[in-house]
Amino acid sequence: MVRRRKDGPVVQADDVETDWAALVLRVRDHQDKAAFAALFRHFAPRVKAFLMKSGADATLAEECAQDVMATLWQKANLFDPARASVATWVFTIARNRRIDALRKARRPEPEELPWGPEPEPDQAEALESQQETDRLGAALAQLPDKQRALIERAFYGDLSHSEIAAETGLPLGTIKSRIRLALDRLRQQMS
Structure with a gap:
């Protein structure tokens, strides 16, 4: 209507x-x-x-x-x-x-996730990775004790420079200098 x-x-x-x-x-x-x-x-x-x-x-x-x-x-x-x-x-x-x-x-498409067990690593890659780990361990052992302790706290303990300074009572500048020197020595020994 x-x-x-x-x-x-x-x-x-x-x-x-x-x-x-x-x-x-x-x-x-x-x-x-x-x-x-x-x-x-x-x-x-x-x-x-x-x-x-x-x-x-x-x-x-x-x-x-x-x-x-x-x-x-x-x-x-x-x-x-x-x-x-x-x-x-x-x-x-x-x-x-x-x-x-x-x-x-x-919305971006989600990336495809693999299903099932992880493929076994290649034996050559596993051996190379193990050798690299051994070389790093040997290089760490050659560092002076004070530098090695700071590197271990920073990288294995996952602590920031400030947290290490608070724990050890050392000045922040000292922490940074020792870690920088230790990393330079490790780079030289690993190359």
């Missing part, structure tokens, strides 16, 4: 006279499929148009509109006519679905 307002524009009667809140309450209270169908006919195309105007392509807009209407059916109990109109509620859901879709599109 089409009605003409006094000021002239043509308006669909169902847009003016339909109590959308009452229809949502019928969906909420009675799972009324006819009420939902009326809501769907009215809001689904408007939601799709809204989403397309906000930059979604037709396929995404259609999927989001379907999701919004499914949410209306499933969560009609969350609608409070005292807080917002049905249109405000529906378009808020649509806006949130659009934001979720944008976030999902921008």
